[in-house]
Amino acid sequence: MSTLSLIYKEKDKNDTNITTRKTYLLGVSELYIEPGYNVRDIDQAHVEEFRDAYIAGENVPPLTVQVTAQGVKVIDGHHRWHGAKLAQEAGHEIRLECKDFVGNEADRIAFMVTSSQGRALEPLERAAAYQRLINQGWEPAEIAKKVKRSPSDIDQHLALLNVGDGLIEMVKTGEVAATTAVAMVREHGAKAETVAKTQLAKAKAGGKKRLTRAAAMPQFSATRARRLLELLQKAEYVQSEDVNCLYVNDSVAFEVAAILAEYAAHSAQTVEGA
Known part of the structure; x- marks a missing residue:
């Protein structure tokens, strides 16, 4: 049976454009997590899914890392690292497949945003990542192109960071959608939080768990x-x-x-x- 490795070794003889990108196996303790670096909050259930996958010997995508003065930092794969750590603590020998990240800090942030391996970003996580890119000197139009989103998506998420602590907390708990929070601030300004809390109380009194946009901003006939x-x-x-x-x-x-x-x-x- 042939393998990709054999095809690669004989690439000069074959009509192929095959290339290779090396990965490396590292122990869990050889990697480190920088607090606050990950654009995603750690979801314990997601971590445990990876723990179970490592214990079962399932195929898990490699982590993307950067070698720094402090050691080997995880750029993408924080949930996988935490899952592997749990598996190791449960008595299993775990070595993590890793590959180098090539690019600057802004590229690393954009990569974490667009990674298909991590769980879907929550609106506030995406907003914070966009703000980090703004702090790196990027313009909204540049961010939109880099993360493959529309300029209006960038503006909407950046606006979310300015809706006020009360509405942000309601977005975190899922009581109000991020888009609704932004729309309410544009409609009511400084009164948006008060309106949202009043309308949410009405919704809960009616048996609802969250404030819909229609209930938050009733439209005139x-x-x-x-x-x-x-x-x-x-x-x-x-x-x-x-x-x-x-x-x-x-x-x-x-x-x-x-x-x-x-x-x-x-x-x-x-x-x-x-």
Whole structure:
């Protein structure tokens, strides 16, 4: 039976573009984790999945590492390292397959963001990683290209970091979606947290566990909004030196005023949580 190793050895004789990239086997204790470096928070359940995989002898992707003055630092594979450590503590001899990372610090951060081996990033983790790249001097457009996301995705996540501690905590607990938190700040400004807590309390009173965007930001009736446009379309526009006016007859003015009053009440209810 042939192997890739044999094909590689005879590559000059074969019509192939095969290349090799070396990996190395290291003991768990030969690697170290830099506190706060990983863009992902450690998920204990995910760690235990890797522990079980190592104990069962399953194939686990290699870790990506960087050799530093302190030793061999894990760049990608923090959950795998913690899982291997648990397996070792359970009495199993574990050696981890590792490969070198090539690139600068910004490249390493972007790599951790885009790695397909780690669990999916939570919105706040992704936001923090984007901010680290901003701190490295990268522009949002450069980050978008590097992590293969849209510029609006970068802006949305960076905005998440500025919604305030209260809303950030609600996002962490899953009570409010990250996109909803950002939208509420854009809509209500400094009052966003108060509105969110009030609306969340209402949602929980109704048996819900989280605040949906529809509940957080109730929309004014589209039918009534269209009716207002229809009425204003019939108005006569008059311009003078001092003032610009829309003239309508009494019946139209009465209906326009009623719709505006409805909208004012709707806005007040949303902001005050009444």
